[in-house]
Amino acid sequence: xxxxxxxxxxxxxxRPLAVRLIYEVHRAVPAIPIIGIGxxxxxxxxxxxxxxxxxxxxxxxxxxxxxxxxxxxxxxxxEYFTARDIRPADIVGQVRID
Numbered sequence: 001x002x003x004x005x006x007x008x009x010x011x012x013x014x015r016p017l018a019v020r021l022i023y024e025v026h027r028a029v030p031a032i033p034i035i036g037i038g039x040x041x042x043x044x045x046x047x048x049x050x051x052x053x054x055x056x057x058x059x060x061x062x063x064x065x066x067x068x069x070x071x072x073x074x075x076x077x078x079e080y081f082t083a084r085d086i087r088p089a090d091i092v093g094q095v096r097i098d
Contacts, residue, residue: 010038010039010060010061011039011041011061011062012039012041012045013039014038014039015038015039015040015045015048017038018036018037018038018039018049019038019048019049019052020052022034022036022049022052022053022054023052023053023095023097025053026052026053026054026092026093027053027093030053030093033055033056034053034054034055034056035054035055035056035057035058036049036050036052036053036054036056036057036058037049037057037058037060039061040057040058040059040060040062040073041059041062041069042072042073042076043073043076043077043080046073046077047080047091050088050091050092051091051092051093051094051095052093052095053092053093054092055088055089055092057073059073
């Protein structure tokens with residue numbers, strides 16, 4: 001039973017929608033910073049949102065089942081970017097659907 005009459009959806013189920021909407025906003029207004037949120041559970045999820053146009057990432061639902069999720073993603077990001085000798089900003093908005 002929902003006290004506010006309406007409910008919401010969160011977690012991995014909304015990631016495909018988040019990726020698409022971030023892509024559309026970044027494409028329309030590339031100069032604004034976008035915080036990517038929606039189903040981030042691991043490095044790959046974070047990278048998808050960054051490639052779509054997010055310049056920052058938020059982890060929500062995944063932290064409820066594993067409070068270390070953010071730390072694990074940050075550590076994985078550091079390893080990923082260091083191994084490729086690139087900065088996170090280098091991949092923001094780099095996906096192309098056209």
